[in-house]
Amino acid sequence: MSVATPTSAPTTATGTRGGNVDGQAIAITVFSTVKWWGRVVLPFVFVAPKVAPKTLTTLQRLSFIHFARWSLITQIPHNGAPQPETKLRYPHLYFESNFNGGWEEYIDAFSHILTTGMWTFWGSSYGFPKALPTGPFKAYIKANEMEASHFYSAYPEATTTEIKQAIELDPMVAELRERADRMTPEEFATAFAELMSEAQRCC
Amino acid sequence: MATAAPEAVRIDLGDVQGDILRAYGNAYERTTYVFVGIDEPGRGREWLHGLVDRVTTAAPWADAGKPAHAMNVAFTAAGLRALGVPDRVLRTFSDEFLQGMAERAGLLGDTGDAAPARWERGFGTGEAHVLVTINALGPTELDAALAELRTEVVRHGLQIVSEQPAQLLPQSREHFGFADGFAQPAVEGVTDDKAVGGGVPLPHGTWRALAPGEFILGYPDEDTRVDPKRRLPNAPAAPLGKSGTYMVWRKLHQDVALFRRTVRDAAQRLDRDELLLRAKIVGRWDDGAPLVTHPDTQPDEFDGRAEGANDFLYERADGDGHRCPLGAHIRRSNPRDALGFEGRLSFRHRIIRRGMPYGDPLPPDALADDGADRGLVFVCFNASISRQFEGIQVQWLNDGNIFGLGHDRDYLLGGTNGGSMVIQGRPPDPPCYLAPQGPFVTTRAGEYLFVPGITALAAIADGVTG
Ligand code: HEM
Numbered sequence: 001m002s003v004a005t006p007t008s009a010p011t012t013a014t015g016t017r018g019g020n021v022d023g024q025a026i027a028i029t030v031f032s033t034v035k036w037w038g039r040v041v042l043p044f045v046f047v048a049p050k051v052a053p054k055t056l057t058t059l060q061r062l063s064f065i066h067f068a069r070w071s072l073i074t075q076i077p078h079n080g081a082p083q084p085e086t087k088l089r090y091p092h093l094y095f096e097s098n099f100n101g102g103w104e105e106y107i108d109a110f111s112h113i114l115t116t117g118m119w120t121f122w123g124s125s126y127g128f129p130k131a132l133p134t135g136p137f138k139a140y141i142k143a144n145e146m147e148a149s150h151f152y153s154a155y156p157e158a159t160t161t162e163i164k165q166a167i168e169l170d171p172m173v174a175e176l177r178e179r180a181d182r183m184t185p186e187e188f189a190t191a192f193a194e195l196m197s198e199a200q201r202c203c
Numbered sequence: 204m205a206t207a208a209p210e211a212v213r214i215d216l217g218d219v220q221g222d223i224l225r226a227y228g229n230a231y232e233r234t235t236y237v238f239v240g241i242d243e244p245g246r247g248r249e250w251l252h253g254l255v256d257r258v259t260t261a262a263p264w265a266d267a268g269k270p271a272h273a274m275n276v277a278f279t280a281a282g283l284r285a286l287g288v289p290d291r292v293l294r295t296f297s298d299e300f301l302q303g304m305a306e307r308a309g310l311l312g313d314t315g316d317a318a319p320a321r322w323e324r325g326f327g328t329g330e331a332h333v334l335v336t337i338n339a340l341g342p343t344e345l346d347a348a349l350a351e352l353r354t355e356v357v358r359h360g361l362q363i364v365s366e367q368p369a370q371l372l373p374q375s376r377e378h379f380g381f382a383d384g385f386a387q388p389a390v391e392g393v394t395d396d397k398a399v400g401g402g403v404p405l406p407h408g409t410w411r412a413l414a415p416g417e418f419i420l421g422y423p424d425e426d427t428r429v430d431p432k433r434r435l436p437n438a439p440a441a442p443l444g445k446s447g448t449y450m451v452w453r454k455l456h457q458d459v460a461l462f463r464r465t466v467r468d469a470a471q472r473l474d475r476d477e478l479l480l481r482a483k484i485v486g487r488w489d490d491g492a493p494l495v496t497h498p499d500t501q502p503d504e505f506d507g508r509a510e511g512a513n514d515f516l517y518e519r520a521d522g523d524g525h526r527c528p529l530g531a532h533i534r535r536s537n538p539r540d541a542l543g544f545e546g547r548l549s550f551r552h553r554i555i556r557r558g559m560p561y562g563d564p565l566p567p568d569a570l571a572d573d574g575a576d577r578g579l580v581f582v583c584f585n586a587s588i589s590r591q592f593e594g595i596q597v598q599w600l601n602d603g604n605i606f607g608l609g610h611d612r613d614y615l616l617g618g619t620n621g622g623s624m625v626i627q628g629r630p631p632d633p634p635c636y637l638a639p640q641g642p643f644v645t646t647r648a649g650e651y652l653f654v655p656g657i658t659a660l661a662a663i664a665d666g667v668t669g
Contacts, residue, residue: 015589024604061543064605100604102597104590105548112547133426135436159604193633200627200634201523202607 015103017147023156025066026103029146030095034072038124039091042072045120055117062109063161068097070121093125100159107138165202172199212392212422214261214415218446218656220275221259222338222557223418223584224393228384230269231338233345234369234559236452236580237352238331238650240362244287244666247332250359251276251286251664254335260657272339272348276660277450277652279303282332283663288443292669295440296653299589300449303327304649310593312601312612315619317646323454325364326648332364334452334652365648367454369559369580374490377560378457378577379615379643381481382491385507386533388413388553400513403550404540417586418555421445421656424586425551436586439653440669446656448584451554451592453649457578459565462643467570473635483626484614484637486531493533498526517541524627530608531624532615535599542605552594554583578644588651617642 020027034042045051059068073092078085099106110118111134118131129136155163176195180188214224221227241247259273278286280301283293299307305319305327313319319327335352339345349366356363377383387394389401389412398412403425405411416424420438427436438444466484470477478501482488488497491507495515506512518540521527527534534541542548562577585591601618603611614622614637621639628634655663662668 063607102594105594105598105605108551109548113544133430133434135426135434159609161604161607162609165607165609190630193630196633197629200625 014101019147019149020151022151022153024100024159025098025151025153025156026100026106027148027151028095028097028099028103028106028141029148030093030141030144031073031146032093032095032122032125032128032144034091034093035124035126036090038093039072039074041124042070042093042121046070046072051117051120055114055120058114058117062113063164064100064159065106065109066098066100066160068095070095093122095121098153100161104138107141108134111137168202169199212415214392214419214422215446216261216263216393218658219261219419220654220657220660221261221273222275222336223448223555223654224261224390224415226384226387226557227273227338229371229375231273232341232371233339234580235337235339235345235349236365236367236369237335237337237349238325238364238366239333239335239356240325240330240364241282241285241332242362243360244285246359247286247361248664248666250355250361251333251660253355255657255661255664258657258660269340271344272337274348274352275336275338275654277334277336277452277654278663279329279331279334279650279652281329283653285332286663287666288663288668292440292443295438295444297437297449297588299593300651300653302651303329304451304453304651307593307651311596311646312618313646313649316642317619322646323365323648326454326650330364331650334450334650367561367580367648369561372560372564376489377558377579378459378562378564379462379481381485381487381489382507383579384556384558385491386513386537387555388417390415390418390555396510397513399511400515404516404546406545413550413553417551417553417591418448418584420447420586438586442662443653443655443659443668445659447659448586448654449588450652450654451581451583451585451588451649452652453581454561454647455579455581456576456645456647458572458641458643458645459577460570460572461641464570465640465643469637475632475635480626483528483531484624486527486533494527494531495521515539516546518543525629528624528626529606530603530611530614532600532613535606535613536595538599538606548605552591552599554585554591554595557582557584576647578647584654616644618644 014021014026016026059065071094073094075088076086111131115131122128127140129140131137172195176191179191183191254276257274258276280293280296280303293301308314308319325331337345337348339348353363375382375384387401389395389397391412391414395412398410402410402412414423414425414428416422416427416436421435421444424436427434466477466480470480482494487493488501490501490505492502492505493515495517516539517534537553538549540546558579558581561580562575565573583592598605600613600616603609611624612618612622614624616622617640619642621641623639624637626635626637
């Protein structure tokens with residue numbers, strides 16, 4: 001495949017390869033080979049109400065993780081020559097996620113906080129060692145990780161936590177602005193202090 | 204998840220070097236860090252040979268009490284190479300250790316005035332090979348030990364690259380004036396008595412000490428303690444991987460006058476009590492009392508080492524940071540449960556700190572810099588420099604994202620572009636903002652080192668490392 005190359009030793013400060021980093025954002029891409037029964041079970045796992053959504057709710061609380069996506073790949077799209085046609089003898093699990101921070105911390109969060117969720121998604125992949133202990137889990141992810149040949153972030157200096165905070169803050173400021181014209185300086189001072197007290201709780 | 208009950212671990216204290224698991228703390232008043240350079244492996248090993256038996260171990264001191272001085276030895280990657288440790292063995296050490304601190308400068312925030320190119324001579328260049336740390340009761344004992352060391356170094360045709368003296372300041376204060384060094388991780392089998400406040404918080408308000416492998420190689424760590432297969436964490440190849448640890452050594456210059464002026468000005472501008480503002484920056488009062496347990500006034504007497512002195516968590520008592528700000532130095536450097544998930548995002552990022560102030564204190568009321576060099580020789584021990592020390596420095600101190608603090612850096616350290624912080628509050632004390640200031644703390648030198656166990660040290664001296 002031409003879109004990705006296998007990842008070996010980390011080369012950047014964030015614990016991942018340069019191609020996976022754009023500003024504050026880090027990408028992780030993992031392909032794993034799925035056993036025959038995974039092809040049957042995984043589609044249910046993705047929609048089963050008690051399994052995937054629970055993991056996803058926890059994921060949302062980890063605001064340094066932008067998103068995480070698992071999909072089952074049964075064939076590789078062929079875009080014509082010069083791309084060679086590839087037939088997959090086994091289905092593959094394709095995992096893609098973006099996050100802020102460091103690679104180690106990211107995987108640690110998966111191991112320690114989404115322990116059972118990890119088994120649900122990767123349990124049908126060949127060689128998956130369980131999410132705990134983290135040592136073998138990290139080695140497994142490293143071994144199956146691909147470096148992105150192109151990774152682009154539209155707002156490289158911003159993190160999702162900051163963006164969420166800004167979105168929450170924006171209407172509060174707009175509201176004060178709207179009222180400000182009708183306030184005395186003393187009233188404004190009080191209202192401003194109130195806004196600050198309220199806003200410090202954003203996410 | 205079902206977890207196997209971990210077996211009680213017994214640490215071979217006689218094989219572990221001293222000052223790692225238990226602090227020499229107030230036992231020794233003077234410390235000098237001597238970096239030695241080796242240009243011929245044979246002579247280097249011969250010198251080490253004579254040293255092995257005199258290296259202080261972690262074995263409890265006999266009835267005779269503490270010796271007049273203690274001596275400990277550590278190596279940079281360049282040092283192991285200079286002593287003839289083969290590449291194939293070196294490759295089993297961690298990547299960040301092999302790269303060295305200077306290579307990691309960008310990541311650590313050592314840029315501008317703190318960049319390795321501006322470090323003191325001999326650091327970050329591959330010239331510093333062996334660090335001999337001498338702790339002594341007083342100046343006389345120190346001089347005697349140093350004289351002996353210097354003579355032996357010269358006799359073996361080796362060089363002293365750098366000597367850095369350091370000394371305990373009254374009341375264990377660092378130069379900014381805060382009591383320092385007592386909040387430490389509790390280690391299973393060694394400091395179980397410090398588990399409350401120092402270990403891992405458990406549901407139901409109890410605590411347990413951390414697995415020793417977080418700090419000593421060759422023992423189960425927090426990851427493997429519950430591994431049914433009882434695999435041990437990664438470590439350098441035998442015999443080097445047993446009883447050793449990694450050490451971070453950083454000479455951090457402190458601009459005390461700038462810190463004092465900044466805090467005084469901010470207190471005036473914001474109309475806040477200066478002593479409280481200082482406490483908000485660190486998360487503890489000058490005497491060490493934590494803001495979480497003493498939010499309003501500094502207690503008359505506080506002993507940071509007393510039982511229960513360190514017993515607090517953040518989330519329930521102070522989730523909003525109204526007592527201890529979300530960006531306070533101790534809340535960043537050991538967030539306990541502040542990141543949620545019962546502390547599971549932070550318990551693997553702990554370090555044992557053994558720093559020592561260097562240089563004479565700035566006179567108590569001085570507000571102008573006298574040009575003298577003073578600061579903290581920051582020393583910490585950990586089994587993984589990247590996960591533990593670098594995790595704290597990079598993700599928690601140099602950035603605020605994980606705490607919801609944007610790109611705020613730790614205000615106490617500042618760094619090249621200065622730190623900034625919000626002090627959370629509610630009317631009549633609404634939140635206030637401390638704008639970025641010049642760097643209070645600047646890195647002047649540093650190395651990553653490996654501290655071998657005693658058996659491993661003998662193997663290095665014998666040239667039989669594998
Ligand atoms: C000149 C620089 C520094 C100064 C003046 C300083 C000062 C302090 C003070 C006053 C305390 C509270 C007392 C105590 O808990 O023992 C403290 C705690 C601590 N510091 Fe620093 N520090 C400095 C640099 C660093 C660095 C570079 C790191 C790590 C990368 C660090 C990590 C910690 C940790 C882990 C704690 C204990 C927090 C706890 O367990 O609650 N410090 N420091």
